[in-house]
Amino acid sequence: MEEKGRRKSMGKFPFELLGRDKNQAGVLKIEHPMGEPPSMEDEPLPKFEGIDVEFGTEQVKNQTLLVCFWDMEQRPSRNLVGELAKRADELQKKEVVVILVHTSDVDTDKLKDWLANRKIPFTCGSIKNDTEKVLFRWGVRAQPWLVLTNEKGVVRAGGFELEQLDEKLQESRSAKPSRKGESMKSDRVVLKLIDSDGRPVAGAKVGTNVDTREVSVLGSKLSWNLRGREHNISNEWGEITLTREKLFPPSWSADRKLALYVLHEDRKIGATCMISKDGEQGEINLTLEPVCHVHGKLDSEGLKEIGLPLTWTNVYLYWDRDSHGVLSHMSENKRIEFLVPPGRYTLNAYGSGEGASTKHLYPEIEIKANQSELDLGVIDLLPTKLSTLIGKPAIEFGPIKAWKNGPPVKLADLPPILQEICPGWLIYMNSLQIKVWSSLPCTTVLIWNTWIKNGLRYTKGSVE
Structure with missing residues (x-):
């Protein structure tokens, strides 16, 4: 039997637990479409987007915030809110601001009456749309769920029991600020993908230096490279969550940047962007636009003249010559073939023959909005001086x-x-x-x- 009013994706109410430990009985585990959400610990407090509440993060600047995600129709949630209300004066003296966030559809008047009858003194808001999306962004894995921040607006704990609150407060206030906490820089990067109509794009992929290696990109067989085995497919809300620590090699300097390539292979829409290893970008909004089929051939008349024609070619596509590659294509057929979003790019093309090689050539290309094709023709690669x-x-x-040790x-x-x-x-x-x-x-x-x-x-x- 499903709990009344509960979204199917949020699981079932285990009635058989009622009557046992009231703090644990009926705790509802949330089944997210994209799996278990990442921990929010040491991350900046998420924005209250999608939550209808008369409250903003500026109102608790330099204060500790305790956010409680709950459901009035769930017994453990009601118990937790009631226990928090009993400690309202104590929490106020400790300068802890409590915000309640109701997670399911409920009659507004009914909710207000319930709060008033039980003299709940806390501000209470409700999630109006995209409940699963909001809960995933906040790292909520079950209900009820507590999230605690420090006075700098950095999440210090989540998913703990009320009996652990004092301990978590002490840890939060005695801990040294982390690098991310001091600078508000986030290790997590959330790509938010929409199409030209503003709708979320599910099923798009993201990669770095995406490789085509002798396989036509039109055959939807790209080799998607992403360090750390990060999940690289957007969920139903058009989001992909990445981690800088996994994306960037430890040897890279803090100011190094990484190019990301995003493509929905069936719809042929995509985008590119850059992220820095030590940047402040926590969310990146990308509009996926129709991609352009860029194609051409590579050859070297100079290598033909010395009897060592091209046998292998490499082409990389960059935002600029100093950036990390966006796409690459290696070919024995001397082809160039990419699906490229609108923008300006630089190619790095070169090749080799039997013991000979060509110079690198850096032609620049520009893809305009809604441009469907760009034929580069035949690009002639010059042999190196040594090859000649x-x-x-x-x-x-x-x-x-002078000569040493002999004539x-x-x-x-x-x-x-x-x-x-x-x-x-x-x-x-x-x-x-x-x-x-x-x-x-x-x-x-x-x-x-x-x-x-x-x-x-x-x-x-x-x-x-």
């Missing part, structure tokens, strides 16, 4: 100011060698011709594929 030397006579040592040396005096010409780059030379080069991360692979198979042995930087 492959197959040509090696450059002689020099200029050398001057020319390349003709040396066996085929691996020469490190600058930090991180190696060249293999045989018969005074540059044969292949690579960045250090690929060196082991190239040694195996190119040299060992040819009977050459790699020893201390030389090939024998």
Whole structure:
């Protein structure tokens, strides 16, 4: 039997518990659509949005606040409110302001009469719309539910029993202010997604440097990257809750920023935004707009001329060249393909052939509102200077100011060698011709594929 007037998503009233411990009997656990809400401890006091109450956070500035979420039709809630009323004078002396928030639909006059008949002295408001959304934002997991803040407006405890109130007050007032409490900076970031009509967007995904890797984005098979395995799909209210501690690597400086890419793959609407590691943004409102299909090809006439055509290309999309990547596309077919929200962006395009590579190219693009397609055509990537030397006579040592531990040396005096010409780059030379080069991360692979198979042995930087 369901409790009268109770929303189905909020569970059932366990009548079999009545008559036992009245503080626990009938406690109602709330089943949120997005699972258990995160703890609000050490987070700034949420705004009273969606709660009809003649009260604002400015009214309790520099005061301790105790918020009680309750339901008049639930026995433990009535008991808790009654016990709070008995301690009203005591709480006032301790400078604790009590606010009651009624959570279910109820006749306003009936609620006022109940409060008046029992001489409840506290301000009482009601949740009018989106009850589950409001309760989730406040971290409410059951009813009744108490939330305690300190005088700086930072939540210090939630979901405790009334018998623990004095203990929680003492802990709250004796504890040293946390970094977040002092600066009102939040570790939690809530993305609030709406469409162009102002309606919440459920089912959208968020990621960082979202990768397409040879799979068409039009096939809805993006690789969504998000550190910390954060939940990255918006709920029915269009919200995604992220945690800075999980999103940002510990080694990143406090002023580093991270680009987020949001897309509803079926509706083809999206948005991008930036968050900082040590920022004050607790909520970010994003309007998802129709995305543009950006596509094109990459090629390198310069690498073709030396007989080493492109075999692999990489393209990254940034807000600017100094920011973290929003999207990336790696391809053996030398394609570019993105779904991009309106805005200005910078591409970082480059590629490689058999032992050769191209320079990075940074074209800028602009996507206008409601633009459905942008054809970039063929982008020609220039080979690096080193790539143009492959197959040509090696450059002689020099200029050398002085030689140590022996007479001057020319390349003709040396066996085929691996020469490190600058930090991180190696060249293999045989018969005074540059044969292949690579960045250090690929060196082991190239040694195996190119040299060992040819009977050459790699020893201390030389090939024998």
